[in-house]
Amino acid sequence: MKLRFRILLCSLLLISVSHVYGQEKQVNYGNIPDELVAYDKYQRAYKYHFLTPIEFYGAGREIPAPKDLKEIRIGFLGPLEGSPISSLGKQMLQGSMLAIEEANKKGGYHGIPYKLMVHTDVGLWGAAANEVVKMDDEKVWAWLGTIDDNNSHVAIRATLKLEIPNMNTGDPDPTFTETNIPWVVRVIPDDRQSGYALVDYIFNKMGHTRVAVIRANNRYGRVGILHFTRSATRIGFPIVIEERFMDGETDFKDRLQRIKATSPDAIVIWGNARESALILQQVRELGMKQPVFGSDRMVNPEFLKIAGKLADGVVTTCQYNPDSDDPKLKTFKSNYIKRFGQEPDVFAAHAYDGMNILIAAIEKAGLNRVLIRDVLTDMKTFQGYEGVTGKVVFDATWNNVRPIFMAEVRNGKFIFSPAPRFEKEDKIYKKPKSGYQY
């Protein structure tokens, strides 16, 4: 009897632990594979951050909703002009617009229409900060944006000061949610996930050992590739060479010659679609036959158009499966094409999900920024939310750590498959002596 009861007790405990914060399975912070937890093979850290969601102890929950509003304003911040990623910003705007238009067709907020207050983050240094101040002056209830890492960081400092809920749907910078700001939520999986998936695929599944990296010389390139290169080193395969390029460059041959001289057995490109495609072309022009891998920004028609047949065999990651049979995704794609005359990309799809979450939060919490924040971050209301891009699985920093997808070009088309999980028993990984668990 005693034994049976103990078994029952243990089982109940395990079930309850596994549902803390609503996640189905407890994992390390940021989905870090056990084998890749920093310093874990050697010592435990003095303090681990991001294990539990930070509280917001500030005031404002008691502020009543204003009366006689004629529109419910939601801010938008994105690169809409004068930026190498304006096309991505346009897709993000269109995804947001579609969500707003659909909500208004359903009656808006108690009969009051939603209005998107559109701002561009391209301009003088720190323009994003000034735009968030303008949104505060416009009395937005929340805002969505942006893509560029620099601008996202600048903007969330302002949103913290001004206490406006922010939904990010386009910046994969892992440090974005590591700022400990209780006003920021992100639904697009970050570059940690891409980095870990690529490390596993390139070194473990494909068996490469000497990998070269060429990456954008900006924050996206520097921070995006960071977890890939660090993880590669940690499992015993340091990157043989890391070269850089600027956005807008067209000739990369000097750096590719240096890469060629190191005789790598694979090449990883981390940058925007256009430069990635041009680099791929020049890799082949130099007679380099190594397999090429890259960042998720390759998953873009521009990459396929410029690279042409050379794109076949390129493997990258994608934050969701754009070819999923999910009826919600199909409906979204159909409505998007009908409304804007083009296929939605990853930024449009995540913006649509993010904006729908903001609208749902406003409708649940009412017109009070703190209460909207509370709903967004309560780890219940939107934990497990099923959007067109898949499920939202928030970690303790409100970062979506759901599984991502591998994307391989076959016959001029990206084919998507779930990214394989790390296999702990694989011979190249040493098992750590100490764990890092919640």
Added chain:
Amino acid sequence: MKKPPRAHLLKYAIGAIVIIGIVSTGFVLVKKSGNVQNSRKADKDAVSAKTQDQEIKIPSSSSLIKEAKAMPVYGHWRNFTTKDGLLNDHVYTVRIVGDSVLAGTHDGLAVYSKGRWHTYTTKDGLAHNGVVSIDYSKTTGDVWIGTLGGLNRWSGGKFETFNQFNSGMPNDLVYCVYCDGKDIWVATGGGAGHYDTFSKQWEIFTEQNAPMHEPWTYGVSTGNGKAYIAAWGGGVIEYNLKTRKFRDYTDPDGFMEIDLQPDDGVIHDITTATTYSDSILWVSTYFGLSRYDGKNWRGYFDMNSGLASNFINFVRAVGPVVFICCDNGLSSTDGKSWVTYKKNDNNSDGKAIIKNFGRKDENNTDTLTTVLPLSPSIAHNFIIGVDADENYLWVATEKGVSCGERLR
């Protein structure tokens, strides 16, 4: 006698439910060192007294104050809100200037003088109504005001505006302004800036000319011939004012998600403010507090100090004492003793928690904790700004301005 099986089962079932309840709500019980000598004694000793317009409770014995050793303890709190003349209860900053106190709110500047609040907005010449930082130049007698939309010099009753379009300002969102003689330093959304009021020249410090990856600056202060810039994501950037050379201090472990070793450097690269006094540099982060004596770093978390919480909005050192604006209380320390002020959740009362580390109590634990009841307490526990002089402590909170009187 053997217990009946049902009673046995019931015991286990209750135990299981309790454990599951604790685990599933995500609570972790942590054994704390130290002994809380609460308040019964303090309550018993407390007496009522009239101060100006309100009744307050103070301990009749000075023993509790003595527990704080060299640390000042403040009581007799008075709180000011829109009902008293502020433009908004959300107060970002507070600064004592002579006999006046300046408070920056979300909707304008408020100046407390001769028992009354006087207010100023964009109609009076402010660059923006959101006033987030204030400092005073003893050299020129001017007040400098950092707003959400530019920098103001308040001189001779007039507001002069500096912004990205009419000056060398790096960005219009001025998180921090700091006066050092004729020099004015700003930390903005687009880098740090230095304005020489004599030559009228601006210098800008960004990733282009300083050791920071991005120009995200949040705080700035000077001391010991150096400027210390709190660079969000870049730790602390030290700028030698004589040699014009930089050096940076970052978290040596290089990972955002951990602090590998205690006291190995600045606690985290996301820094929010710096303050230098008595040969000590204090650095606040959203992950704890750091202290640097020019040779060694010391880190303080809520788990190993008297810190109200690890999320710190701002710090200001006055003499040997640093005042720490946390999101869940106001702390102060000289590095050894701690005094933390917290308001109760359900009423206007609160407490001052005095902790002395390294002092054995009757249970032989290494921390002596004493609690001093306060009635009333600070206006709110979310603290954004602070300033102190010999007798008073002024606090900017999300629910008004508080003023405490030093208990002697």
